[in-house]
Amino acid sequence: MSTMRAVLIKDAKGPIENLYVGNIERPVPEEGQVLVKISAFGLNGMDLAQREGMYPPPPGTSHILGVEFSGVVHQLGPGVTKWSQGDEVYGLVGGGAYAEYVVCNHGLLIKKPATLSWVEAASIPENYITAYQAMVKYGQVNKGDNVLVHAGASGVGVAAIQIARVLGAHTVTATASKRDKLEWLLSIPNGATHAVNYTSDDFAEHVKQTTNGKGVDVIIDFVGRTHWEKNIDSLAIDGRMILLAFLSGGDVPSVNLRPILYKRLKIQGSTLRSRSLDYQTDLINSASFGAVVSQITGAEGNGPLRTYIHKVYPWNEIQQAHREMAENKNSGKIVVTVS
Template sequence: MNPQMRAVLIKDGKGPIENLYIGETDKPVPAKGQVLVKIVAFGLNRMDHYQRQGGYPVPPGASSILGVEFSGRVTELGEAVTKWAVGDEVFGLVGGGAYAEFVNCDEGLLLKKPGHLSWVEAASIPENYITAYQALVKYGEVKKGDHVLVHAGASGVGIAAIQIAREYGAATVTATASTTEKLDWLRSIPNGATHTVNYKTEDFAAEVKKTTNGKGVDVVIDFVGQSHWAKNVESLAIDGRMTILATMSGNEVPNVNLGTILYKRLRIQGSTLRSRSLQYQTELIASFRDIMDKVTGANGGGPIRTYIHKVYPWTEIQRAHHEMADNKNR
């Protein structure tokens, strides 16, 4: 019989939050180039919610167990691993499997856990901050003096993108969210948003035109899709770049006017991370290390900080998923 471990499993393979439970499953064995990590903390992400419902495909070869970001200690090395040793404190990114006692991870997708970050803080970084870095720096090519618009500003990726944009020298960073509380908080944090817009009650395209003296923004980071499309295009300046990370309001945009995209010379980029090749993810994480050196906890004093909404024991995984599903997390 294979060695067993505990993990968060899903009754019937998919379904409502109540189908989540902690059960026994086979402990993973590291393949060539992989390390086995004993998990101390893992992060919850919106994709976990969709995957639980059966709406998010698992990448080929990845574990069907939920969870893509974690922190922990290396306990076993696969063949040909050269970057890590047993006992190393790490955090990293996987295609799945982090809701468990142990997870296999390719050695290039791990980062050394800095001493100034707690286990929880380290586990909160990989998916949110690497996604934001990819969208804003690799695709959006943000540079000093740019004007940036970040939707879902109070989400994990939104909070990361706002701070990274400020660190790269953006002239303005406008964030959208749905409540005054969230907007006030986004302006209050160090390197937070310079401007905020309540997308439910205000026209964000009109607001960024005012903020930028009619020019428009150079970079848009969007998670919303259909309902924001027309105003996003309107918001963009000549040669503007938009990265689309999700389509929470729908995939299809009727009656699209391609002329605006043409005469503004806009560049619109779709972005995924979980489905990218191992080589791509390894190279992305290697370049992200420049940003990682600047990340601290909420009270750490760094130019980029990670903010934890709430910490749950994994025995309360259902309650944590309800918190996320109800949009109570910042």
């Protein structure tokens, strides 16, 4: 039996202090799978929730944390012809990326261009696929639309803002709780056109002013309960709201349904991790997503879409990395390197 090192959780769940690097059996690729030797993996909010026992991985996937990674193809499972040993890739999994090796379906891998570092490549999959699904597939953002993105400095938020700008949105308003995050979002290429501190300002009133009373056509929301009423107030006629999470809670008491009816609003919940393999594969390999991902460069590149790294940790500092995310300190992506 071959073993590998991986980030494990003492007692299977618990606080940040329960994370440690230990030994575990190395997975073997099955039909249609590829074994990848990991160079780096990205952190996501779902990792914190899973660590605490609140977000179990989908059935049939690894119990190890982590859904996105970059690395080198190490071994091919039966029936795989698309990839070769030694290919540099990045990709998406239902779990298992906090490790030296991960098995991934061959259709969920993307070729890593030489222009991206391992860290930059590892920061792309969950962020950009989620943002694309929300902004394009469900939000159906069009040229001239007005857009509101909550949690704007998160990895998905930064990706969604840029996608909206590249697709021709007229205004893209971002919300965050800290001034430095808002200033940063306004400063980056294809960043937000407007920014609001939701802790001190009324974002609904702000977007009404910037849209001459019309409201926004698309909202991307991660917050839920505390933002619900202002979100509904912010939406224009025929507006679309995409719910990606409910960080403030999933229950909204005394919901007023009238504006949903009168404004003909569309409210769409959207998840990625729980989607079927066929859905994820079709999404990643679609021509429209390919057109998006081909435009991504690092922060110092000149592409219209860029990936921004907040901080890089070696994996023996995984507790510090989780703490950084838990304290909401990041503007952009937190990435961990495997050594």
